Amino acid sequence: MSNVDLTLKACLEIDGASAAALVDYESGMSLGQVGGGTLDLDVAAAGNTDVVKAKLRTMERLGLQEGIEDILITLGTQIHMIRMIQGSNGQGLFLYLVLNRHQANLALARRQLTTLERQLDV
Template structure:
């Protein structure tokens, strides 16, 4: 098991990674973040919390007994990947990864986030 900070630092090793954060989608607060440059991760975390909540509410309204693994937001130059933590301790949390679209491999990034999710100790 790895700490939140170690997990976030490892997320930055993913090809094309610009920033990473662990976010509580109940409160919209970031529990830790790395990278970002000019991207305000606190604002991004709070805004993407609304995205996660909307997705969960939509699934509930549809009567689907399922939970999303991740949510992808594609921009012209970036990919924003929101990976909902599925572990018992990760309830209400998501890993937020920002990727440079020109340098990232989305399939590999999703796979690597899954591995990080399994090993993070909260």
Template sequence: MPNLDLALKDMMAIDGALGVAVVDYGSGMALGHLGSSNTFDLTVAAAGNTEVVRAKLRTMEQLGIQEEIEDILISISSQYHIIRPVTGRKGKGLFMYMVLDRSRANLALARHRLKDIEQNLEI
């Protein structure tokens, strides 16, 4: 089972990956991140996307939706941002965050690989 560092490296190996992080949505802190870009700061993105996850979970609770979020996709003109809550027993309260270069990434394949990495993640 991959540990955090290996999971981050596996995430960065996905075609088009620009940056990745594993984030605690209770605190908004990134437990780890890889990648860099002049256009975004992963620690700022981790904190900001924590609010996205919290808002969606609150909304689902208010609506009585008893399902788990698979992922949240935000697409902008040059990038895909994927937020995937960790559902495993040892990862509750965490989410995986990935930024992909839209011109190089295969979104379906990236989502599939992220799911595999998430299922094996142990923190």
């Protein structure tokens, strides 16, 4: 089993997690995914790629010389987390995590996802 598969399976062990994917934001393609149920993770990967690209364009226009660590999207019953891969071997990638808003601890989930991102070897 690859490091990507192990990382994605570990993502589902985060309290409240229901889906996770590793996404290439240049192409919008998912490189791996777990969970999801009725949520189409291919559609989510492509849509969240648009979110990342829009934020990067905005930061460039503002002259911000910083990188994105993560993006949180809070819905009525879910939290969607986009964690940019910071390592040089993961340029252009992000981890996408879907959490049940009523079961998850956001601070702990962010910490756990950060740890998993750092351990990911792509």
